[in-house]
Amino acid sequence: MPELPEVETIKEDLRELVVGARIESAEVLDPGLIEQPSAEEFTRRIAGRSITGTRRRAKHLIVELDGGDSLVFQLKIGGQLLLVPPVEEPETALMLVLHLDGDRRLFLRDGTRFSRARLLDTGELEARLASLGPEPLEEGFDAEYLRRALSSRRAQVKPLLLDQKVVAGIGNIYVDEILYDARLHPRRKANTLADGEWxxxxxxxxxxxxxxxAHRGTTVRLYRDVLNQPGEHQNYLRVFEKHGELCPECGGKVIREKVGGRPTHYCPSCQLENGRWGEQELRLV
Ligand SMILES: [Zn+2]
Structure with missing residues:
Protein backbone atom coordinates (compact mmCIF):
# COMPACT_ATOMS: atom_id res chain seq x y z
CA MET A 1 0.00 0.00 0.00
CA PRO A 2 1.38 3.40 -0.94
CA GLU A 3 2.78 5.23 2.11
CA LEU A 4 4.22 8.75 2.38
CA PRO A 5 7.21 8.21 0.00
CA GLU A 6 5.10 6.53 -2.70
CA VAL A 7 2.30 9.13 -2.60
CA GLU A 8 4.94 11.89 -2.57
CA THR A 9 6.51 10.39 -5.72
CA ILE A 10 3.15 10.17 -7.51
CA LYS A 11 2.31 13.73 -6.44
CA GLU A 12 5.59 15.11 -7.82
CA ASP A 13 5.17 13.16 -11.09
CA LEU A 14 1.63 14.48 -11.53
CA ARG A 15 2.79 18.02 -10.74
CA GLU A 16 5.28 17.76 -13.57
CA LEU A 17 3.05 15.91 -16.05
CA VAL A 18 -0.58 16.99 -15.63
CA VAL A 19 -0.72 20.40 -13.91
CA GLY A 20 -2.24 22.75 -16.48
CA ALA A 21 -4.15 19.94 -18.21
CA ARG A 22 -7.92 20.10 -18.63
CA ILE A 23 -10.13 17.14 -17.68
CA GLU A 24 -12.48 16.70 -20.63
CA SER A 25 -14.48 13.88 -19.09
CA ALA A 26 -14.40 11.18 -16.42
CA GLU A 27 -15.41 7.55 -16.85
CA VAL A 28 -16.24 5.93 -13.54
CA LEU A 29 -15.87 2.20 -14.19
CA ASP A 30 -16.39 1.21 -10.55
CA PRO A 31 -18.88 3.43 -8.71
CA GLY A 32 -17.56 1.97 -5.43
CA LEU A 33 -14.45 4.12 -5.96
CA ILE A 34 -16.31 7.40 -5.44
CA GLU A 35 -17.06 8.01 -1.77
CA GLN A 36 -18.29 11.57 -2.18
CA PRO A 37 -20.38 12.96 -3.92
CA SER A 38 -22.39 10.42 -5.99
CA ALA A 39 -20.64 8.94 -9.04
CA GLU A 40 -23.05 10.89 -11.29
CA GLU A 41 -22.34 14.22 -9.60
CA PHE A 42 -18.61 13.43 -9.60
CA THR A 43 -18.66 12.86 -13.37
CA ARG A 44 -20.70 15.98 -14.01
CA ARG A 45 -18.74 18.30 -11.70
CA ILE A 46 -15.28 17.24 -12.85
CA ALA A 47 -15.81 17.63 -16.62
CA GLY A 48 -14.17 20.72 -18.05
CA ARG A 49 -12.07 21.49 -14.96
CA SER A 50 -8.38 22.30 -15.19
CA ILE A 51 -5.76 20.79 -12.89
CA THR A 52 -4.08 23.68 -11.08
CA GLY A 53 -1.82 21.85 -8.62
CA THR A 54 -1.06 18.68 -6.70
CA ARG A 55 -0.24 18.13 -3.06
CA ARG A 56 0.02 15.38 -0.49
CA ARG A 57 -1.25 15.17 3.08
CA ALA A 58 -0.45 11.93 4.93
CA LYS A 59 -1.29 9.20 2.38
CA HIS A 60 -3.89 11.39 0.62
CA LEU A 61 -3.06 12.51 -2.91
CA ILE A 62 -4.77 15.82 -3.60
CA VAL A 63 -5.31 17.08 -7.16
CA GLU A 64 -6.39 20.74 -7.07
CA LEU A 65 -8.89 21.93 -9.69
CA ASP A 66 -9.81 25.41 -10.87
CA GLY A 67 -12.86 26.72 -9.04
CA GLY A 68 -11.57 25.47 -5.67
CA ASP A 69 -12.59 21.79 -5.66
CA SER A 70 -10.03 19.07 -4.97
CA LEU A 71 -9.93 15.52 -6.23
CA VAL A 72 -8.66 13.43 -3.30
CA PHE A 73 -7.34 9.92 -3.86
CA GLN A 74 -6.58 7.28 -1.27
CA LEU A 75 -4.64 4.58 -3.05
CA LYS A 76 -5.12 1.45 -0.97
CA ILE A 77 -3.41 -1.95 -1.27
CA GLY A 78 -3.07 -2.20 -5.04
CA GLY A 79 -4.02 1.31 -6.17
CA GLN A 80 -2.08 2.74 -9.10
CA LEU A 81 -2.49 6.05 -10.92
CA LEU A 82 -1.10 5.67 -14.40
CA LEU A 83 -0.64 8.10 -17.24
CA VAL A 84 0.08 5.25 -19.65
CA PRO A 85 -2.43 2.68 -20.87
CA PRO A 86 -2.27 -0.39 -18.59
CA VAL A 87 -2.25 -2.73 -21.57
CA GLU A 88 -1.26 -5.85 -19.69
CA GLU A 89 -4.09 -5.63 -17.14
CA PRO A 90 -7.64 -6.88 -17.62
CA GLU A 91 -10.24 -4.16 -18.08
CA THR A 92 -11.82 -5.16 -14.74
CA ALA A 93 -8.95 -3.74 -12.68
CA LEU A 94 -9.71 -0.23 -13.97
CA MET A 95 -11.78 1.92 -11.62
CA LEU A 96 -11.55 5.37 -13.25
CA VAL A 97 -10.34 6.96 -16.47
CA LEU A 98 -9.85 10.72 -16.69
CA HIS A 99 -9.70 11.90 -20.29
CA LEU A 100 -7.33 14.86 -20.47
CA ASP A 101 -6.85 17.35 -23.27
CA GLY A 102 -4.12 16.47 -25.77
CA ASP A 103 -5.48 12.90 -26.01
CA ARG A 104 -3.96 11.86 -22.70
CA ARG A 105 -5.65 9.62 -20.16
CA LEU A 106 -5.06 9.17 -16.44
CA PHE A 107 -6.06 5.71 -15.21
CA LEU A 108 -6.77 4.51 -11.72
CA ARG A 109 -6.42 0.76 -11.59
CA ASP A 110 -6.67 -1.39 -8.51
CA GLY A 111 -7.14 -5.16 -8.66
CA THR A 112 -8.08 -5.15 -4.96
CA ARG A 113 -10.67 -2.35 -5.48
CA PHE A 114 -9.91 -0.81 -2.07
CA SER A 115 -8.85 2.60 -3.47
CA ARG A 116 -11.18 5.53 -2.89
CA ALA A 117 -11.71 8.97 -4.47
CA ARG A 118 -13.60 12.07 -3.37
CA LEU A 119 -14.38 15.41 -4.99
CA LEU A 120 -14.40 17.95 -2.16
CA ASP A 121 -14.82 21.69 -1.86
CA THR A 122 -12.43 23.69 0.33
CA GLY A 123 -14.44 23.24 3.54
CA GLU A 124 -14.98 19.53 3.01
CA LEU A 125 -11.27 19.02 2.31
CA GLU A 126 -10.27 20.88 5.45
CA ALA A 127 -12.67 18.80 7.54
CA ARG A 128 -11.38 15.59 5.98
CA LEU A 129 -7.73 16.41 6.82
CA ALA A 130 -8.33 18.04 10.21
CA SER A 131 -7.64 15.03 12.43
CA LEU A 132 -4.32 14.06 10.82
CA GLY A 133 -1.11 14.26 12.82
CA PRO A 134 1.98 16.25 11.76
CA GLU A 135 3.88 15.63 8.54
CA PRO A 136 7.09 13.86 9.63
CA LEU A 137 9.34 15.47 7.01
CA GLU A 138 8.24 19.01 7.88
CA GLU A 139 10.14 21.26 10.25
CA GLY A 140 7.79 21.30 13.24
CA PHE A 141 8.06 17.53 13.69
CA ASP A 142 10.72 16.85 16.32
CA ALA A 143 11.67 14.31 19.00
CA GLU A 144 10.04 16.46 21.65
CA TYR A 145 6.69 16.27 19.82
CA LEU A 146 6.90 12.45 19.81
CA ARG A 147 7.82 12.33 23.48
CA ARG A 148 5.00 14.71 24.42
CA ALA A 149 2.40 12.91 22.29
CA LEU A 150 3.29 9.36 23.26
CA SER A 151 5.28 9.07 26.50
CA SER A 152 2.18 8.65 28.64
CA ARG A 153 0.66 6.03 26.32
CA ARG A 154 0.83 2.41 27.41
CA ALA A 155 0.10 1.11 23.91
CA GLN A 156 2.71 -0.67 21.80
CA VAL A 157 4.94 1.62 19.79
CA LYS A 158 4.26 0.05 16.38
CA PRO A 159 0.46 0.53 16.30
CA LEU A 160 0.96 4.07 17.63
CA LEU A 161 3.26 4.97 14.71
CA LEU A 162 0.66 3.58 12.28
CA ASP A 163 -2.01 5.82 13.82
CA GLN A 164 -2.41 8.69 11.31
CA LYS A 165 -3.55 11.00 14.12
CA VAL A 166 -0.17 10.59 15.85
CA VAL A 167 2.03 11.02 12.78
CA ALA A 168 0.94 11.16 9.15
CA GLY A 169 1.99 8.91 6.29
CA ILE A 170 3.68 5.89 7.90
CA GLY A 171 2.44 2.42 6.93
CA ASN A 172 3.43 -1.18 7.49
CA ILE A 173 6.60 -1.25 5.38
CA TYR A 174 8.37 1.85 6.65
CA VAL A 175 7.34 1.34 10.28
CA ASP A 176 9.25 -1.96 10.51
CA GLU A 177 12.36 -0.33 9.02
CA ILE A 178 12.01 2.68 11.34
CA LEU A 179 11.76 0.51 14.47
CA TYR A 180 14.74 -1.54 13.32
CA ASP A 181 16.88 1.60 12.89
CA ALA A 182 15.75 2.96 16.25
CA ARG A 183 16.52 -0.45 17.87
CA LEU A 184 13.00 -0.55 19.29
CA HIS A 185 11.01 -3.75 19.68
CA PRO A 186 7.64 -3.31 17.91
CA ARG A 187 5.83 -4.37 21.12
CA ARG A 188 7.65 -1.87 23.34
CA LYS A 189 5.17 0.16 25.35
CA ALA A 190 5.53 3.85 24.50
CA ASN A 191 5.63 4.88 28.16
CA THR A 192 8.83 2.87 28.73
CA LEU A 193 10.97 4.75 26.17
CA ALA A 194 14.00 6.64 27.50
CA ASP A 195 14.92 10.17 26.31
CA GLY A 196 17.57 8.90 23.91
CA GLU A 197 15.10 6.45 22.40
CA TRP A 198 12.70 9.26 21.42
CA ALA A 214 14.83 9.76 -2.72
CA HIS A 215 14.45 6.22 -4.09
CA ARG A 216 11.00 6.99 -5.60
CA GLY A 217 9.18 4.61 -3.28
CA THR A 218 9.20 0.92 -2.39
CA THR A 219 7.84 -1.69 -4.79
CA VAL A 220 7.35 -4.91 -2.87
CA ARG A 221 4.52 -6.01 -5.15
CA LEU A 222 2.07 -3.58 -6.70
CA TYR A 223 3.34 -0.01 -6.33
CA ARG A 224 4.18 1.79 -9.59
CA ASP A 225 4.79 5.48 -10.36
CA VAL A 226 2.57 7.28 -12.88
CA LEU A 227 4.73 6.05 -15.75
CA ASN A 228 4.28 2.45 -14.52
CA GLN A 229 7.86 2.19 -13.21
CA PRO A 230 8.68 0.47 -9.91
CA GLY A 231 10.43 2.33 -7.09
CA GLU A 232 13.91 1.38 -5.84
CA HIS A 233 13.70 1.53 -2.07
CA GLN A 234 12.88 -2.20 -1.85
CA ASN A 235 16.61 -2.72 -2.51
CA TYR A 236 17.41 -0.95 0.75
CA LEU A 237 15.06 -2.76 3.15
CA ARG A 238 16.74 -4.54 6.08
CA VAL A 239 13.86 -6.31 7.84
CA PHE A 240 10.55 -5.90 5.98
CA GLU A 241 9.71 -9.35 4.54
CA LYS A 242 13.31 -10.45 5.29
CA HIS A 243 12.21 -13.07 7.83
CA GLY A 244 14.56 -16.05 7.79
CA GLU A 245 17.36 -13.87 6.43
CA LEU A 246 20.30 -12.52 8.43
CA CYS A 247 20.16 -9.18 10.22
CA PRO A 248 22.76 -6.94 8.51
CA GLU A 249 23.78 -5.54 11.92
CA CYS A 250 24.27 -8.59 14.16
CA GLY A 251 24.00 -11.61 11.85
CA GLY A 252 21.05 -13.02 13.83
CA LYS A 253 17.83 -14.06 12.15
CA VAL A 254 15.08 -11.61 11.26
CA ILE A 255 11.69 -12.94 12.34
CA ARG A 256 8.06 -12.28 11.44
CA GLU A 257 5.20 -12.11 13.95
CA LYS A 258 1.86 -10.34 14.18
CA VAL A 259 1.89 -7.16 16.23
CA GLY A 260 -1.33 -5.16 16.52
CA GLY A 261 -2.81 -7.48 13.89
CA ARG A 262 -0.16 -6.58 11.28
CA PRO A 263 2.65 -8.79 9.95
CA THR A 264 5.78 -7.43 11.64
CA HIS A 265 9.43 -8.04 10.85
CA TYR A 266 12.25 -7.40 13.31
CA CYS A 267 15.55 -8.63 14.72
CA PRO A 268 15.02 -9.98 18.25
CA SER A 269 18.73 -9.51 19.09
CA CYS A 270 18.91 -5.85 18.02
CA GLN A 271 15.38 -4.88 19.09
CA LEU A 272 15.07 -6.11 22.68
CA GLU A 273 11.61 -6.59 24.10
CA ASN A 274 12.36 -4.59 27.25
CA GLY A 275 14.78 -2.15 25.66
CA ARG A 276 18.35 -1.60 26.79
CA TRP A 277 17.27 -0.54 30.28
CA GLY A 278 15.34 -3.77 30.71
CA GLU A 279 18.43 -5.72 29.68
CA GLN A 280 20.56 -3.87 32.22
CA GLU A 281 18.06 -4.55 35.00
CA LEU A 282 18.04 -8.24 34.14
CA ARG A 283 21.84 -8.35 34.39
CA LEU A 284 21.79 -6.62 37.78
CA VAL A 285 19.28 -9.08 39.22
ZN1 LIG B 1 20.22 -7.82 14.58
Whole structure:
Protein backbone atom coordinates (compact mmCIF):
# COMPACT_ATOMS: atom_id res chain seq x y z
CA MET A 1 0.00 0.00 0.00
CA PRO A 2 1.38 3.40 -0.94
CA GLU A 3 2.78 5.23 2.11
CA LEU A 4 4.22 8.75 2.38
CA PRO A 5 7.21 8.21 0.00
CA GLU A 6 5.10 6.53 -2.70
CA VAL A 7 2.30 9.13 -2.60
CA GLU A 8 4.94 11.89 -2.57
CA THR A 9 6.51 10.39 -5.72
CA ILE A 10 3.15 10.17 -7.51
CA LYS A 11 2.31 13.73 -6.44
CA GLU A 12 5.59 15.11 -7.82
CA ASP A 13 5.17 13.16 -11.09
CA LEU A 14 1.63 14.48 -11.53
CA ARG A 15 2.79 18.02 -10.74
CA GLU A 16 5.28 17.76 -13.57
CA LEU A 17 3.05 15.91 -16.05
CA VAL A 18 -0.58 16.99 -15.63
CA VAL A 19 -0.72 20.40 -13.91
CA GLY A 20 -2.24 22.75 -16.48
CA ALA A 21 -4.15 19.94 -18.21
CA ARG A 22 -7.92 20.10 -18.63
CA ILE A 23 -10.13 17.14 -17.68
CA GLU A 24 -12.48 16.70 -20.63
CA SER A 25 -14.48 13.88 -19.09
CA ALA A 26 -14.40 11.18 -16.42
CA GLU A 27 -15.41 7.55 -16.85
CA VAL A 28 -16.24 5.93 -13.54
CA LEU A 29 -15.87 2.20 -14.19
CA ASP A 30 -16.39 1.21 -10.55
CA PRO A 31 -18.88 3.43 -8.71
CA GLY A 32 -17.56 1.97 -5.43
CA LEU A 33 -14.45 4.12 -5.96
CA ILE A 34 -16.31 7.40 -5.44
CA GLU A 35 -17.06 8.01 -1.77
CA GLN A 36 -18.29 11.57 -2.18
CA PRO A 37 -20.38 12.96 -3.92
CA SER A 38 -22.39 10.42 -5.99
CA ALA A 39 -20.64 8.94 -9.04
CA GLU A 40 -23.05 10.89 -11.29
CA GLU A 41 -22.34 14.22 -9.60
CA PHE A 42 -18.61 13.43 -9.60
CA THR A 43 -18.66 12.86 -13.37
CA ARG A 44 -20.70 15.98 -14.01
CA ARG A 45 -18.74 18.30 -11.70
CA ILE A 46 -15.28 17.24 -12.85
CA ALA A 47 -15.81 17.63 -16.62
CA GLY A 48 -14.17 20.72 -18.05
CA ARG A 49 -12.07 21.49 -14.96
CA SER A 50 -8.38 22.30 -15.19
CA ILE A 51 -5.76 20.79 -12.89
CA THR A 52 -4.08 23.68 -11.08
CA GLY A 53 -1.82 21.85 -8.62
CA THR A 54 -1.06 18.68 -6.70
CA ARG A 55 -0.24 18.13 -3.06
CA ARG A 56 0.02 15.38 -0.49
CA ARG A 57 -1.25 15.17 3.08
CA ALA A 58 -0.45 11.93 4.93
CA LYS A 59 -1.29 9.20 2.38
CA HIS A 60 -3.89 11.39 0.62
CA LEU A 61 -3.06 12.51 -2.91
CA ILE A 62 -4.77 15.82 -3.60
CA VAL A 63 -5.31 17.08 -7.16
CA GLU A 64 -6.39 20.74 -7.07
CA LEU A 65 -8.89 21.93 -9.69
CA ASP A 66 -9.81 25.41 -10.87
CA GLY A 67 -12.86 26.72 -9.04
CA GLY A 68 -11.57 25.47 -5.67
CA ASP A 69 -12.59 21.79 -5.66
CA SER A 70 -10.03 19.07 -4.97
CA LEU A 71 -9.93 15.52 -6.23
CA VAL A 72 -8.66 13.43 -3.30
CA PHE A 73 -7.34 9.92 -3.86
CA GLN A 74 -6.58 7.28 -1.27
CA LEU A 75 -4.64 4.58 -3.05
CA LYS A 76 -5.12 1.45 -0.97
CA ILE A 77 -3.41 -1.95 -1.27
CA GLY A 78 -3.07 -2.20 -5.04
CA GLY A 79 -4.02 1.31 -6.17
CA GLN A 80 -2.08 2.74 -9.10
CA LEU A 81 -2.49 6.05 -10.92
CA LEU A 82 -1.10 5.67 -14.40
CA LEU A 83 -0.64 8.10 -17.24
CA VAL A 84 0.08 5.25 -19.65
CA PRO A 85 -2.43 2.68 -20.87
CA PRO A 86 -2.27 -0.39 -18.59
CA VAL A 87 -2.25 -2.73 -21.57
CA GLU A 88 -1.26 -5.85 -19.69
CA GLU A 89 -4.09 -5.63 -17.14
CA PRO A 90 -7.64 -6.88 -17.62
CA GLU A 91 -10.24 -4.16 -18.08
CA THR A 92 -11.82 -5.16 -14.74
CA ALA A 93 -8.95 -3.74 -12.68
CA LEU A 94 -9.71 -0.23 -13.97
CA MET A 95 -11.78 1.92 -11.62
CA LEU A 96 -11.55 5.37 -13.25
CA VAL A 97 -10.34 6.96 -16.47
CA LEU A 98 -9.85 10.72 -16.69
CA HIS A 99 -9.70 11.90 -20.29
CA LEU A 100 -7.33 14.86 -20.47
CA ASP A 101 -6.85 17.35 -23.27
CA GLY A 102 -4.12 16.47 -25.77
CA ASP A 103 -5.48 12.90 -26.01
CA ARG A 104 -3.96 11.86 -22.70
CA ARG A 105 -5.65 9.62 -20.16
CA LEU A 106 -5.06 9.17 -16.44
CA PHE A 107 -6.06 5.71 -15.21
CA LEU A 108 -6.77 4.51 -11.72
CA ARG A 109 -6.42 0.76 -11.59
CA ASP A 110 -6.67 -1.39 -8.51
CA GLY A 111 -7.14 -5.16 -8.66
CA THR A 112 -8.08 -5.15 -4.96
CA ARG A 113 -10.67 -2.35 -5.48
CA PHE A 114 -9.91 -0.81 -2.07
CA SER A 115 -8.85 2.60 -3.47
CA ARG A 116 -11.18 5.53 -2.89
CA ALA A 117 -11.71 8.97 -4.47
CA ARG A 118 -13.60 12.07 -3.37
CA LEU A 119 -14.38 15.41 -4.99
CA LEU A 120 -14.40 17.95 -2.16
CA ASP A 121 -14.82 21.69 -1.86
CA THR A 122 -12.43 23.69 0.33
CA GLY A 123 -14.44 23.24 3.54
CA GLU A 124 -14.98 19.53 3.01
CA LEU A 125 -11.27 19.02 2.31
CA GLU A 126 -10.27 20.88 5.45
CA ALA A 127 -12.67 18.80 7.54
CA ARG A 128 -11.38 15.59 5.98
CA LEU A 129 -7.73 16.41 6.82
CA ALA A 130 -8.33 18.04 10.21
CA SER A 131 -7.64 15.03 12.43
CA LEU A 132 -4.32 14.06 10.82
CA GLY A 133 -1.11 14.26 12.82
CA PRO A 134 1.98 16.25 11.76
CA GLU A 135 3.88 15.63 8.54
CA PRO A 136 7.09 13.86 9.63
CA LEU A 137 9.34 15.47 7.01
CA GLU A 138 8.24 19.01 7.88
CA GLU A 139 10.14 21.26 10.25
CA GLY A 140 7.79 21.30 13.24
CA PHE A 141 8.06 17.53 13.69
CA ASP A 142 10.72 16.85 16.32
CA ALA A 143 11.67 14.31 19.00
CA GLU A 144 10.04 16.46 21.65
CA TYR A 145 6.69 16.27 19.82
CA LEU A 146 6.90 12.45 19.81
CA ARG A 147 7.82 12.33 23.48
CA ARG A 148 5.00 14.71 24.42
CA ALA A 149 2.40 12.91 22.29
CA LEU A 150 3.29 9.36 23.26
CA SER A 151 5.28 9.07 26.50
CA SER A 152 2.18 8.65 28.64
CA ARG A 153 0.66 6.03 26.32
CA ARG A 154 0.83 2.41 27.41
CA ALA A 155 0.10 1.11 23.91
CA GLN A 156 2.71 -0.67 21.80
CA VAL A 157 4.94 1.62 19.79
CA LYS A 158 4.26 0.05 16.38
CA PRO A 159 0.46 0.53 16.30
CA LEU A 160 0.96 4.07 17.63
CA LEU A 161 3.26 4.97 14.71
CA LEU A 162 0.66 3.58 12.28
CA ASP A 163 -2.01 5.82 13.82
CA GLN A 164 -2.41 8.69 11.31
CA LYS A 165 -3.55 11.00 14.12
CA VAL A 166 -0.17 10.59 15.85
CA VAL A 167 2.03 11.02 12.78
CA ALA A 168 0.94 11.16 9.15
CA GLY A 169 1.99 8.91 6.29
CA ILE A 170 3.68 5.89 7.90
CA GLY A 171 2.44 2.42 6.93
CA ASN A 172 3.43 -1.18 7.49
CA ILE A 173 6.60 -1.25 5.38
CA TYR A 174 8.37 1.85 6.65
CA VAL A 175 7.34 1.34 10.28
CA ASP A 176 9.25 -1.96 10.51
CA GLU A 177 12.36 -0.33 9.02
CA ILE A 178 12.01 2.68 11.34
CA LEU A 179 11.76 0.51 14.47
CA TYR A 180 14.74 -1.54 13.32
CA ASP A 181 16.88 1.60 12.89
CA ALA A 182 15.75 2.96 16.25
CA ARG A 183 16.52 -0.45 17.87
CA LEU A 184 13.00 -0.55 19.29
CA HIS A 185 11.01 -3.75 19.68
CA PRO A 186 7.64 -3.31 17.91
CA ARG A 187 5.83 -4.37 21.12
CA ARG A 188 7.65 -1.87 23.34
CA LYS A 189 5.17 0.16 25.35
CA ALA A 190 5.53 3.85 24.50
CA ASN A 191 5.63 4.88 28.16
CA THR A 192 8.83 2.87 28.73
CA LEU A 193 10.97 4.75 26.17
CA ALA A 194 14.00 6.64 27.50
CA ASP A 195 14.92 10.17 26.31
CA GLY A 196 17.57 8.90 23.91
CA GLU A 197 15.10 6.45 22.40
CA TRP A 198 12.70 9.26 21.42
CA UNK A 199 15.64 10.92 19.64
CA UNK A 200 16.53 7.67 17.88
CA UNK A 201 12.91 7.10 16.85
CA UNK A 202 12.58 10.61 15.46
CA UNK A 203 15.84 10.30 13.50
CA UNK A 204 14.78 6.91 12.12
CA UNK A 205 11.37 8.22 10.99
CA UNK A 206 13.03 11.09 9.13
CA UNK A 207 15.84 9.09 7.54
CA UNK A 208 13.69 6.17 6.38
CA UNK A 209 10.95 8.32 4.85
CA UNK A 210 13.48 10.69 3.22
CA UNK A 211 15.35 7.71 1.74
CA UNK A 212 12.05 6.27 0.48
CA UNK A 213 11.28 9.56 -1.29
CA ALA A 214 14.83 9.76 -2.72
CA HIS A 215 14.45 6.22 -4.09
CA ARG A 216 11.00 6.99 -5.60
CA GLY A 217 9.18 4.61 -3.28
CA THR A 218 9.20 0.92 -2.39
CA THR A 219 7.84 -1.69 -4.79
CA VAL A 220 7.35 -4.91 -2.87
CA ARG A 221 4.52 -6.01 -5.15
CA LEU A 222 2.07 -3.58 -6.70
CA TYR A 223 3.34 -0.01 -6.33
CA ARG A 224 4.18 1.79 -9.59
CA ASP A 225 4.79 5.48 -10.36
CA VAL A 226 2.57 7.28 -12.88
CA LEU A 227 4.73 6.05 -15.75
CA ASN A 228 4.28 2.45 -14.52
CA GLN A 229 7.86 2.19 -13.21
CA PRO A 230 8.68 0.47 -9.91
CA GLY A 231 10.43 2.33 -7.09
CA GLU A 232 13.91 1.38 -5.84
CA HIS A 233 13.70 1.53 -2.07
CA GLN A 234 12.88 -2.20 -1.85
CA ASN A 235 16.61 -2.72 -2.51
CA TYR A 236 17.41 -0.95 0.75
CA LEU A 237 15.06 -2.76 3.15
CA ARG A 238 16.74 -4.54 6.08
CA VAL A 239 13.86 -6.31 7.84
CA PHE A 240 10.55 -5.90 5.98
CA GLU A 241 9.71 -9.35 4.54
CA LYS A 242 13.31 -10.45 5.29
CA HIS A 243 12.21 -13.07 7.83
CA GLY A 244 14.56 -16.05 7.79
CA GLU A 245 17.36 -13.87 6.43
CA LEU A 246 20.30 -12.52 8.43
CA CYS A 247 20.16 -9.18 10.22
CA PRO A 248 22.76 -6.94 8.51
CA GLU A 249 23.78 -5.54 11.92
CA CYS A 250 24.27 -8.59 14.16
CA GLY A 251 24.00 -11.61 11.85
CA GLY A 252 21.05 -13.02 13.83
CA LYS A 253 17.83 -14.06 12.15
CA VAL A 254 15.08 -11.61 11.26
CA ILE A 255 11.69 -12.94 12.34
CA ARG A 256 8.06 -12.28 11.44
CA GLU A 257 5.20 -12.11 13.95
CA LYS A 258 1.86 -10.34 14.18
CA VAL A 259 1.89 -7.16 16.23
CA GLY A 260 -1.33 -5.16 16.52
CA GLY A 261 -2.81 -7.48 13.89
CA ARG A 262 -0.16 -6.58 11.28
CA PRO A 263 2.65 -8.79 9.95
CA THR A 264 5.78 -7.43 11.64
CA HIS A 265 9.43 -8.04 10.85
CA TYR A 266 12.25 -7.40 13.31
CA CYS A 267 15.55 -8.63 14.72
CA PRO A 268 15.02 -9.98 18.25
CA SER A 269 18.73 -9.51 19.09
CA CYS A 270 18.91 -5.85 18.02
CA GLN A 271 15.38 -4.88 19.09
CA LEU A 272 15.07 -6.11 22.68
CA GLU A 273 11.61 -6.59 24.10
CA ASN A 274 12.36 -4.59 27.25
CA GLY A 275 14.78 -2.15 25.66
CA ARG A 276 18.35 -1.60 26.79
CA TRP A 277 17.27 -0.54 30.28
CA GLY A 278 15.34 -3.77 30.71
CA GLU A 279 18.43 -5.72 29.68
CA GLN A 280 20.56 -3.87 32.22
CA GLU A 281 18.06 -4.55 35.00
CA LEU A 282 18.04 -8.24 34.14
CA ARG A 283 21.84 -8.35 34.39
CA LEU A 284 21.79 -6.62 37.78
CA VAL A 285 19.28 -9.08 39.22
ZN1 LIG B 1 20.22 -7.82 14.58
Missing amino acids: EALHAAIRSNLAAGV
